[in-house]
Amino acid sequence: MTNISDIEDHQFNHLFLHERMDNNKDKEEAYLIDLINNINDNTTDKEYKKLVFAMRKKHKVVPGVIILNYLYKKCIQNKTIKPNKHFEKFNIRNETRATSGITQITVLTSPRPNGQDFTCEHNCYYCPNEPAHEENNWTPQPRSYLFNEPAVRRANENKFDAAWQVWHRASALELCGLPVDKVELYILGGTWGSYPIDYRIEFVRDLYYAANTYYHDKTEQCSNMRPRLSLEEEIEINQTTDVRIIGLTMETRPDHVTADEIKLLRRMNCTRVQIGVQHLDYEILKKINRGCYYDDVKRGIYNLLNCGFKVEIHLMFDLPNASPDKDKALINQIFRIEENGEYNFADPNITFDEAKYYPFQSVDWTVTKQWEDKGEYLHYSHEDLIDVLIYAKSHTPPSIRLARVIRDIPVSYVYAGNNVPNLRQLLEEDMKKKNLVCKCIRCREVRNKKTDINNIIMNIREYDASGGHEYFISIESPDKEIIYGFCRLRLSPNMGMILTGGYSRDKSVSINKDEDVNLFPFLNNVAVVRELHVYGNMTPHKSKKNDSQANSPRESYQHRGFGKMLLKEAERIAVNNNYHTIAVISGVGVRKYYEKCGYALNNNYMMKDLDFYDDVDKAAWFISIILIIYCVGNAFFCMCYL
Structure with a gap:
């Protein structure tokens, strides 16, 4: 049996390995080379697994996916072997992370931004505020987040440095065999608008810098790395670099969606905003000291949609003062069933694209935990919670993606409330027994399913939203059980306009009346594509249509023209509604794609x-007239001479 060294970090160029390594590297390399030499175009999944077992027995070593990928990259660099696509397509771990068409990386902001002693100026009673203590290495955590949550641990390990968080996470994903050239970044931690502006600009600059320099050699304390440029310069570079940021998501509150905030978000090329709605019942919101009510949510969504952002909201069930009936009433207030049997939005002021359904959990360092310690029980039964969540999932419209159904809080933190980490899986099993289905996008994504690619339909769903009209254009299977891709198109007479009102954070005064502000005049009378997404195994941006299948043993639906089909349909709808210009709120890394479709950068x-x-229509009309004249003249000529 091979001796195992102590756990240590191994670094090679841009890769960081946090695994046990065998002392006898020669055996592992021989295993790798032998494995590669026995794979060919015709090797199946089943044959590859048999081959792996045979190699383990032959070479007396059992390297996992991550170590094999690390050695593979290192051997290529040392010219011991050549790149082998057959090995790359089989040696994958956690492949589902890339089946949504992108690779997601989550980073957290600092708990002490530029020395500021808070990361959220509000005090919602359910929200944890973990102080410095021995178990978190005497480091306070960003508001709402707990040290042992996976992404939070990674942030702590990297001292909350934006670039190092991206480098380490991208390295881990690459060593799992996943592509990292199309990245969607999620920024979490506190409330984004509560951080100092200069910190926010620098943090986002460093994210682009991290993507732009990902493949640079980071040995010797990054002594060979180029300096960090300005935000705008790093964004410019990212349009054509190897690792491209195709989407950037921030997390804030509806009452923070102000004119200045939106301008800064667009300067950073933010494309999606997560906002905490939690509930719409006034008494429940008041009980938890939310300080953000229906009118704030209405205004925040209005402002985001009319500037083209994708909107993701958080809803919380089982809150203090809530009941199963009140939580079901919340769902009924937001969604309604239509004549065709599908659910759609009931309130045009509360519409969104993605949602997270979070059951309330009592954890340490919260006011609600203090209530529990005094003997108050704040939760309804687990059976009622299951019933409410099933009700919510089964009522969710097919235009919404349910990103999460529970929050990824380790059970050790949970004092009361849901403590089942795989609750979503259990819900789906329970729904299946009851012949109930969730029609959300995530439950219908094609992922790596084997389907008939020639048997598809284009479907268009519509709904009113914040004074405008939304079109959800999708490519689906005929039974609508599988979705391959979609496009969100917004037509609004108020495009580029936002509402200012409510609580002014700068002046600390109440503004009683909403006022329209023409924030982005260049969007006036412009149709806006808020999202274009094609699902399936993520295909690198350098891949061509003909070799997209060759890069994965699974089905790949990217680079098949679905995106262009959806975009053309959006343009057709815009023209039919008398629009002369269309815009896309595009991530930096996909600008070149839109350039190929005839788009140009503007603000x-x-x-x-x-x-x-x-x-084109005029030319078609002119040709039709000429043909009619020709046909009539030809008929008259024939009649005269017969």
Whole structure:
């Protein structure tokens, strides 16, 4: 049996390995080379697994996926072997992380941004505020987050440095065999708008810098790394670099969605905003000291949609003062069933694209935990919670993606409330027994399923939203059970306009009346594509249509023209509604894609003139007239001479 060294960090160029390594590297390399030499175009999944067992027996070593990928990269660098696509497509771990078409990386902001002693100026009673103590290495945590949550641990290990968080997480994903060239970044930690502006700009700058320099050699304390440039310069570089940021998501409150905040978000090329709604019942919100009510949510969503952002909301069930009936009433207030049997939005002021359904959990360092310690029990029964969550999932419209159904809080923190970490899986099993289904996007994603790619339909769902009209254009299977991709198009007479009102954070005064502000005049009378997404195993941006299948043993639905089909349909709808310009709120890393589709950069949006459609229509009309005249003349000529 091979001796095992102590756990230590191993670094090679841009990769960081946090695994046990065998002392006898020669055996592992021989195993790898032998494995690669026995794989060919015709090797199946089943044959590969048999081959792996045979190699383990032959070489007396059992290296896992991560160590094999690390050695593979190192051997290529040392020219011991050549790149082998067959090995790459089989040696994958956690493949589902890339089946949504992108690779997601989550980073957290500092608990002490530029020395500031808070990360959220509010005090919601259910929200943890973990102080410095021995178990977290005497480091306080960003508001709402706990030290032992996976992403939070990674942030602590990297001292909350934005670039190092990206480098280490991308390295871990690459060593799992996953592509990291199309990255969607999620920024968590406290309330984004509560952080100092200069800290926020520097943090986001460092995210782009991390992507732009990911493949640079980081040995010798990064002594060979280039200096960090300005935010705008790093964004410019990211358009054509190897690792591209195709989406950037921030987390804030609805009452923080102000004019200045939106301008800064767009300067950073933020494309999605997560906002905590939690509930719409006034008494429940008052009980938890939320300080953010229906009108704030209505205004925040209005402002985000009319600037083209994708909107993700958080809803919390089982809150203090709530009941199963009140939580079901919340769902009924937001969603309604239509004549075709599908659910849609009931309130045009509360619409969104993604949601997280979070059951309330009592944890340490919260006011609600103090209530529990005094003998108050704040939760309804677990059976009632299951019933409410099933009700919520089964009522969710097919245009919404349920990103999460429970929060990833380790059970050790949970004092009361849900303590079942795999609750979503159990819910789906329970729903299946009851012949109930969730029609949300996540439950219908094609992922790596084997399907008939030629048997698809284009479906269009519509709904009113914040004074405008939304089109959810999707490519699906005929039974609508599988979704391959979709496009969100917004047509609004108030595009580029936002509402200012409610609580002014700068002046600390109450503004009684909402007032329209023309924040982005260049979006006035412009149709806006808020999202374009194609699902399936993520295909690197350098791949061509013909070799997208070759890069994965699973089904890949990217680079098949679905995106262009959806975009053309959005343009057609815009023209039919008398729009002459269309815009896309595009991530930096996909700007080149839109350029190929005829779009050009304008004020950090990709925009396209649609007047050519009118020219095409006029040409078609002119040709039709000529053909009619020709046919009539030809018929008259024949009658005269017969």
